[in-house]
Amino acid sequence: MAAGGAGGNSGGKTYSFKVVLLGEGCVGKTSLVLRYCENKFNDKHITTLQASFLTKKLNITGKRVNLAIWDTAGQERFHALGPIYYRDSNGAILVYDITDEDSFQKVKNWVKELRKMLGNEICLCIVGNKIDLDKDRHVSVEEAESYAESVGAKHYHTSAKLNKGIEELFLDLCKRMMETAQAEERLKGNGASQSASSRRGVQIVDDEPQATPAGGCCSSG
């Protein structure tokens, strides 16, 4: 991925981010993103992979952002395939079910793995879903939030059923990914790591409707 082609005749920039969605089978990760990208399914334009691959276009403080959200299989037997999917991701959304302690444990395992493989460059969001079932809560708010803080992740509470907290989650994630991208850009501008090749990065394209990153990039990892 490359921070390529920044600058140009107009001020508009487009950021393209890959976000990977992790979480055990029944935590509701698919409903979560479907809620967020819902409007996409109102028309007949449905992608081949349907809810496994969703895109969303945003406009944040005058900058255009394209999100590509990759779903992953949450079953234990496919755990080893994680790295193939989250390679080059800018962000990860780790979903657990607040009524299911095991699913929170799973999230912890993924966090460990992601930090090991991708370092601090990836923006992590830990999401406690199903807050509509708060009376059956098995993961305490304090525990989850302090854990998230300890690993440099942000914690969110959502309910896909009631459509709560989802918009905020994605907006916040986008802002954080943009900050990371801008920091990388500055670093590149300074020539600090021009020759550094990296597996990940962000593409900044000028004035184009959609862009997918490619090529080498600076790394600060």
Add this chain to the structure above:
Amino acid sequence: MTYVGVGSNRRLLRQAVQEVQAYLTHYYSIVRFLFPGLPDDGGIIPDPPTSPSKSRHNSNTAEQGVVVVSCSSLLLPLLLPRLYPPLFTLYCLQEEQEEAQYWERILRLNKQPDQALLSFLGVQEKFWPVWMSILGEKKQIVSSSKDACFVSAVETLQQISTTFTPSDKLLVIQKTFEELTQEVKPMLDSDFLWCMDDLLPLFLYVVLRARIRNLGAEVSLIEDLMDPNVQYGEMGLMFTTLKACYIQIQHESTM
């Protein structure tokens, strides 16, 4: 390319790939010399009235119908058929060990009848086909039926070996997903949508039944030479899922 023959070695693969990429860059610079209006590789071809853009690395999946120049999609169809046999041989050599393990699993798992395999792979029962058609005759799938499920997806994926360029191979993968969706559709509610939890085990079944020789070589070739512009789009996820299946099969425990 004289990489294969006596003393051909998998260590020559990187060299060969670099040579292909060097050809691409070189030929594209000639093409641009002849057609000076062409933008850089990855640049977009502007609509006549709009202003040209200097940006690189754009996506050619852009919905607004932007045309992106990609020297690999322009030149590989011309170049690759000539270089394919030696290049593919090198990929096969490179993948020899993993491939052996993959093939052993393929042979072993394929002894299973359809329903046993579907259940072993963790495919939910709602996706299990009930009917098959033999020579136009509809027959019920029973527990001893073999090679009766998702036949059209399996046959589509098998065509991957008959294509040369990464973009053609990616199209085969995409068509396989489309066929699979069509085959599953009659069994499900109209508002059903794929998620990876459902899709991966089913696609794994299709890959297993397709019994593709040298799948590892196919996967690495696509990975090295695919248009980087599509890498993070939907095509990228489809390809990643095929790669995931290849790796999963190698590590799949036996039934």
